[in-house]
Amino acid sequence: xxxKNINNILGCDKSYTESKIIxxxxxxxxxxxxxxxxxxxxxxxxxxxxxxxxxxxxxNKDLDDICVFDAGDLELPYGNPANVLEQIEKFVLKxxxxxxxxxxxxxxxxxxxxxxxxxxxxxxDLYIIHFDAHSDLRDDYLGxxxxxxxxxxxCWDLVGDYRIFQFGIRSGSRDEISWGKEHVHTCFFNFDQxxxxxxxxxxxxxxxxxxxxxxxxxxxxGTGTPEAGGVTFCELLDAVKKVSELNxxxxxxxxxxxxxxxxxxSTSLACKLLREILxxxxx
Numbered sequence: 001x002x003x004k005n006i007n008n009i010l011g012c013d014k015s016y017t018e019s020k021i022i023x024x025x026x027x028x029x030x031x032x033x034x035x036x037x038x039x040x041x042x043x044x045x046x047x048x049x050x051x052x053x054x055x056x057x058x059x060n061k062d063l064d065d066i067c068v069f070d071a072g073d074l075e076l077p078y079g080n081p082a083n084v085l086e087q088i089e090k091f092v093l094k095x096x097x098x099x100x101x102x103x104x105x106x107x108x109x110x111x112x113x114x115x116x117x118x119x120x121x122x123x124x125d126l127y128i129i130h131f132d133a134h135s136d137l138r139d140d141y142l143g144x145x146x147x148x149x150x151x152x153x154x155c156w157d158l159v160g161d162y163r164i165f166q167f168g169i170r171s172g173s174r175d176e177i178s179w180g181k182e183h184v185h186t187c188f189f190n191f192d193q194x195x196x197x198x199x200x201x202x203x204x205x206x207x208x209x210x211x212x213x214x215x216x217x218x219x220x221x222g223t224g225t226p227e228a229g230g231v232t233f234c235e236l237l238d239a240v241k242k243v244s245e246l247n248x249x250x251x252x253x254x255x256x257x258x259x260x261x262x263x264x265x266s267t268s269l270a271c272k273l274l275r276e277i278l279x280x281x282x283x
Contacts, residue, residue, distance in 0.1 A: 001071045001091070009274070010049035011063025012070035020066075021101045021282060023274075024091065025073035026111040028084050029257075031147040035224045037257035041270070042073045042105045044258035049271045058237065061279045068278055081110060081146040088114025092250065096122045101281065105274075106254030108224065109136060109148040112209045113155060119250045120158045123205035128155055128164045129197065129243055131236070132211035133227035135172035137180045148255075156183060165197045167239065168214040171227045190231060191239045198242050208243055208251040210236075212270060222266025224257050233269060237276055244280035251281065 001024070002016045012023050025042025032038065054063035074091060076084045088104070092115045095102040104115050109132070120126050130136075130152060137156070141149035153176075156164060164184040168191065172180070180186050187193040213223040216230035231239075256270045 001074070005070060005072045007046050008070040009046050010052065011054040011275070012068040012278075014067040014069055016069045016071070018067045019069035019100065021068045021103055021278060022071055022095045023068060023103045023105065024071040025105045026076065026088055026107040026114070027073050028076045028078070028106070028111055029108040029224070030078055030081055030084070031110050031144065032108050032224050033141065033147070033149060035257060035260055037259040038106055038108045038224055038255055040258050041107065041256040044256070044267045045105060045271055045274065046070070048264060048267045049274075051268055052271050052275060054275070056276055056279050058276060059279050063275060063278060066279070066282045068282070084111070085114035085117070085146070089117045092118035093121060096250065101248065102250045103278070103281075104252040106252060106256075109151045109209075109211050109254045110146060112252050112254060113146070113151050115250055115252055116155050116158060116207055119205075119207050123249055125205060126159055126163070126207055126249070127201050127204050128159060128207045128209065129201075130164055130166045130209050131168050131214045131239065132166065133168060133171050133213040133230055134211070134225065135166060135169050135176055135180055135186065137176040137184070138173065152184070165201075167191050167194060168231055170229050189229065191235060194239055194242055198246060201246050204247060205249045206243070206246045208248055210240075210251070210253045211255045212253060213255050220266050220269055222257050222261030223255050224260070225255075233273070236273070240273075240277055241280055244277075248281050251277070253277070
């Protein structure tokens with residue numbers, strides 16, 4: 001995982017030692033409740049990243065000018081979520097202990113829990129910024145405590161009250177939405193409260209998790225649980241820019257499911273977003 005790969009995400013071809021950001025894939029969708037396929041996101045992004053330029057006209061920056069290492073995909077067992085999370089946590093902890101920033105490509109959203117577990121070990125006062133269509137605050141889903149539908153509740157178990165800031169939420173059960181009002185900060189439907197959150201979190205260690213179904217289905221149909229009424233690509237890009245000014249210690253993007261968009265447009269969007277994220281977060 002720490003040696004150079006032949007098949008890199010475009011522009012992420014520096015060595016592990018010299019790189020500040022380490023990209024890796026967590027190909028797991030074993031608890032997906034609707035349409036699977038997110039396990040293929042990492043490999044699809046690597047293959048399709050060659051359709052975009054390394055240069056960003058949004059930022060006048062180029063991936064060729066920064067040091068990012070693509071570690072490839074972790075080898076994860078399909079049927080054991082506890083084991084999957086343990087392996088992710090171990091790898092992310094290695095990256096953090098080497099004073100680097102992990103950027104994980106899911107996989108379904110449950111994989112974020114493994115990375116958050118590692119981040120909490122290094123940053124006791126960790127805060128989480130969460131972009132998503134779904135609140136993911138159920139205590140269990142069909143009797144299972146480890147699920148993509150419970151991931152933020154499990155993260156809350158680690159960080160506690162009002163350390164999770166959610167944006168773009170437009171779906172959830174009555175009970176979990178009601179519970180969330182007492183325990184997390186939630187901005188429904190959009191990013192309108194992001195400026196206030198960013199002011200609050202200045203100087204704090206922040207984990208950023210982006211479930212790509214925060215995007216509207218008209219621009220991003222390739223996801224396992226699509227929800228109409230989402231944000232645009234440019235709105236998401238602007239939100240990432242604001243958050244990148246904070247102390248981002250780790251981050252992820254999840255829930256791209258390439259087989260669900262045969263046009264390839266969703267994967268291309270994810271590639272472009274990844275380029276912009278890397279250039280914004282790199283310091």
